Amino acid sequence: MNRLTTCAAAAAVALGSLSIAAPTHAAPAKAQTYTVTAKANLSEAVAKEDVVKVRGRVTPKAAGEKVVLQQRVGNKKKWTVTGNAKVKRNGTYLLTDKPSTPGPREYRVLKPGSRGIAKGFSKPVEVQVYRWEKLVSRTAGPRVNLDSTGVLIGAEYFGQSLATSVAGTPSSVEYTLGRKCTEMRATYALTDSSATGSSGAINVTGDGKVLASHALSVGTVVADEVLDLTDVFRLKLDLTTSETPAAVAAVATPEVLCTR
Template identity: 30%
Template sequence: MRKLFIVLVAAAAIVLPMQGAEAATAYTVTASVSTSSVDLGKSFVLSGTVSPSAKGKTVKIQRQYAGGSWTTIVTKTLSSTSKYSVKITPSKGGPTKYRAVKAASSTRAQGISSSRTVKVYRWLYLTGLPGTYTPPTIYRGYMYVKGTQFAHSLSIKQGEYADWNLAGKGCNRLKVYIGIDDDSVSGTTGTSYITNGGLDVLNAENTLEKNQSARYVLVSLATTTIRFLPGLNSSDLSTAWMGYGSPQVHCAA
């Protein structure tokens, strides 16, 4: 009887600490970001607190790309007020989640902050993205407008157009240089239209002439489809070209 009592007491001594650990309250970890969007190569700040105080201890700052797993990118020491702050410079475009993790201690369970999403934007050349050209013989490559060279460009004749479907890329801006291609016949003039693929005009550049410098155009996008559509005037439309120099879209993808 005495031996049985000793065994039961010993078993209780083992089980009770385990039950206490399982029931331990987790650390409370907060996280906030200084901005919800940032350009690739620029920085933002992730900051927060841990409670109860864990001054001098560390938190892991973790990142998750869309469809990926959580990865620790830096470890920060908590301040005397149990706060942390870290400057982050994303190296990849697209929506990215961040969080802070405080490891368990002898009295507290692990604490994990809510995740914070930052959209990381970057400029993408349109000519590097899938597009639809009508006809498919639209010139793509280098072009010149008044002697200035533009790479990743398009030259489009009257009756032709180029479309892009940007669905899923989170694009909010388009920038491009527009002018009459130097390969056009002398005296060529025209108007350039950028539309949403239908009848809505996002930008129109009028009174364009050969030997006139290209115009820089920046367009806000609230559509996933864009179309470059020239309106040319020339005595020989077969040698008249509207040039779209280095078109790029600003996307979180």
């Protein structure tokens, strides 16, 4: 009986040893992913004038490998590739873009996967892009005694301008900007067709607030004046001219800096 008990105990110990010695399987290691940071030099840019510079760092460094600049404009969901560059020895990079169209946009940077490391994206960087456009190309609201035409001022031609059509009659035009424009630039003067001794005046208002006011006479030119249109919803231009001697007042080649 004791012998049987002894044999059973020995078998139990052997089974226990086998159980303890059974190999265990560790969970697979998580794949490494590139970490990418990005920062733009501008939060607002002018189309066809400013260069947006996107800088950042890739971790691990991936020196000599490629990073890709992507962007999307407005409400578009698709990202478009617009440039690439090589990662420097210290893991940093520089990407550039010169936007040609207005509107809000986002930039992000992709580091493609390599050397067993998965691809990584930076967080999106937002940039608002504006563009200079001819004011007379925009849809006008109420317009009185004012023509869209070319004018001569000091023997210099200004295309796409606004000029009074009947001397001595008040003239005006309104444009809805919708708070999407930040600046306006224009030249104000009497045209070369105005009689000697004639006079006039120009007033520019934004939502009823006076932005500029100038008295005009032959030979007086207010050249390339820039006005702040920040948060202006409705822009209005009022011009007056003398009837005798007859004058023609002009807002020469007005442009507004707007986004979509």
